[in-house]
Amino acid sequence: MASAFVSASPLPSRSSLDPLPLKLGASSQATFLGKNFIKAQPFTRTTMSIAVEVSRFNELTMAPPDPILGVSDAFRADTNEMKLNLGVGAYRTEDLQPYVLNVVKKAEKLMLERGENKEYLPIEGLAAFNKATAELLFEADSAVLQEQRVATVQGLSGTGSLRLAAALIERYFPGSKVLISSPTWGNHKNIFNDARVPWSEYRYYDPKTVGLDFDGMISDIKAAPEGSFVLLHGCAHNPTGIDPTPKQWEIIADVIQEKNHIPFFDVAYQGFASGSLDEDASSVRLFAARGLELLVAQSYSKNLGLYAERIGAINVVCSSSEVAQRVKSQLKRIARPMYSNPPIHGARIVANVVGSPDLFDEWKEEMALMAGRIKSVRQKLYDSLSEKDNTSKDWSFILKQIGMFSFTGLNKAQSESMAGKWHVYMTKDGRISLAGLSAAKCEYLADAIIDSYYNVS
Numbered sequence: 001m002a003s004a005f006v007s008a009s010p011l012p013s014r015s016s017l018d019p020l021p022l023k024l025g026a027s028s029q030a031t032f033l034g035k036n037f038i039k040a041q042p043f044t045r046t047t048m049s050i051a052v053e054v055s056r057f058n059e060l061t062m063a064p065p066d067p068i069l070g071v072s073d074a075f076r077a078d079t080n081e082m083k084l085n086l087g088v089g090a091y092r093t094e095d096l097q098p099y100v101l102n103v104v105k106k107a108e109k110l111m112l113e114r115g116e117n118k119e120y121l122p123i124e125g126l127a128a129f130n131k132a133t134a135e136l137l138f139e140a141d142s143a144v145l146q147e148q149r150v151a152t153v154q155g156l157s158g159t160g161s162l163r164l165a166a167a168l169i170e171r172y173f174p175g176s177k178v179l180i181s182s183p184t185w186g187n188h189k190n191i192f193n194d195a196r197v198p199w200s201e202y203r204y205y206d207p208k209t210v211g212l213d214f215d216g217m218i219s220d221i222k223a224a225p226e227g228s229f230v231l232l233h234g235c236a237h238n239p240t241g242i243d244p245t246p247k248q249w250e251i252i253a254d255v256i257q258e259k260n261h262i263p264f265f266d267v268a269y270q271g272f273a274s275g276s277l278d279e280d281a282s283s284v285r286l287f288a289a290r291g292l293e294l295l296v297a298q299s300y301s302k303n304l305g306l307y308a309e310r311i312g313a314i315n316v317v318c319s320s321s322e323v324a325q326r327v328k329s330q331l332k333r334i335a336r337p338m339y340s341n342p343p344i345h346g347a348r349i350v351a352n353v354v355g356s357p358d359l360f361d362e363w364k365e366e367m368a369l370m371a372g373r374i375k376s377v378r379q380k381l382y383d384s385l386s387e388k389d390n391t392s393k394d395w396s397f398i399l400k401q402i403g404m405f406s407f408t409g410l411n412k413a414q415s416e417s418m419a420g421k422w423h424v425y426m427t428k429d430g431r432i433s434l435a436g437l438s439a440a441k442c443e444y445l446a447d448a449i450i451d452s453y454y455n456v457s
Helices: 067-076 102-114 127-138 157-172 188-192 213-225 245-256 282-289 323-337 345-355 359-386 412-422 441-456
Strands: 002-008 027-031 035-038 045-054 151-154 176-183 197-204 230-232 262-267 295-300 312-318 404-408 431-433
Touching: 035 245, 045 102, 102 359, 127 151, 127 157, 127 188, 127 282, 127 312, 151 157, 151 323, 157 188, 157 262, 157 295, 157 312, 157 323, 176 188, 176 213, 213 245, 230 412, 245 262, 245 359, 262 282, 282 295, 312 323, 312 345, 323 441, 359 441, 412 441
Parallel strands: 176 197, 176 230, 230 262, 262 295
Antiparallel strands: 002 045, 027 035, 035 045, 151 312, 295 312, 404 431
C-alpha cells in the first residue's frame, strides 16, 4: 500500500503537531516508523512524498487447502441439484440437513432456566463434566476411577485433547515415537508434527481385501522401539470404518504389553458407531482392566452433535493416584499458555445430559436412531451396488465396516471423477461419510461408484 503526502508553498512554520523531520543522506530513501520514504522531487510549487510499505510477511507462502474441509468449499460452489457432500464427518438427517439432538435442546433449556453464569472455568475444565466423561468412558465402578488413577482434563474437543497429549509426550518423553495407523484421520499427523513429536506408521488397511491387515499391524507394533506410543482408534476407525474384532483387540493388548508400549486411544465416536456406549468403549476398558497406563482423547462432536462447541477431554490412566495428580498438574501447566481455560457451554450440556437419568436415557435412544440410520444407508448402498454391478465383485466389505465412514477402495483419480462427473464430493483417499447420505441418493451414489471404479484407471 502506498500513501501520498502533499504540501504546497508557502509552507507554514513547523509546530509541535508537525511530523518529525526525516534525515535523508546520500540515499534517496529513509526509514520512519517502519516505512520507506522516497525522497521528494519538487515540481512547480508542490512536493510529494510516497510511503512504500514493505510487508514483514512477504516470505510467507499460501498454505494448501485443508484436504477434508476443502471438500465442503468445492461442494458449496457446485450448483448441480444432485450434488452430494460425503467429505466431512457430520451427521445429517434423511433430508440431508444438520441435526441438533432434542436432548441437547433440553439441556440448554435447563441451563437458561438456572440462569448459569459465564465465569471462567478452572484450567482443567468443569468438574461435573470431567467426572461424567471419565465415568462414561471407564464406568463409574471401574478400578481406575475407584482408585483415582485417572487424570482428566477438559480439552477443545478431540483435536485439542490430542494436541494436549502430544505436548505432554514432547515435553516429558523426549525422543519417543508415536505409531499411527496407515491410513489415519487426516489431522493426526498435523497434530504430532506441530508438537514436534516424531511418528511412524503401522500397517492397518489391506487394499486387496478392503479389510484389516492384522498381521502387518501386529508385526509393525512388535518392531517398534520399546516404549513407543501406539495411537489406536477406540471404535469406528477413521477413515476405513474397519475395526479389530474383540479377539484381535486382545492380541493387540498382548503385544503392546510385551513391548512395554503406551497405548494412546482416540475415541471420537463412543455410542455413535454401534449405537451402544458400552460396546464402543470396550477396547479402552480392556486395556484399562489389564492395569496398563494409557492415554485416551475423547470428543462429543459426533455422539452429541456438539461440533461447534469444541468439547472433549484427555484422560491419562496412571499407576497410582499420586502419579495421576502430578500428570494432571502438568497437563494444566501445558494448557495455561495454550488456551488458558476451556469453554463452558458444551461442558455443561454434557454434564447435564449424562448427569440426568432421564436425559441420559433419551440421549442413548437418539444415538441409537442416528447409528441406525447410518446402518440403514450402508445396507442400501451395498444392495444397490450388488444389484447394479454385473461383475462378480464382492461389495460386502461395506457391510463389514462400522461407523459413519466407509472406505470405498476408490483411488485418487477415481475419487476426483466422482466429483468432476457425478458431483459427489469425498476425500481423495476414497473415504465417504455415510452420515451425509440419504436412502434416496443411494442408487445415484452406486451408479457413480461403479462408473468411477470400472471406467477410471
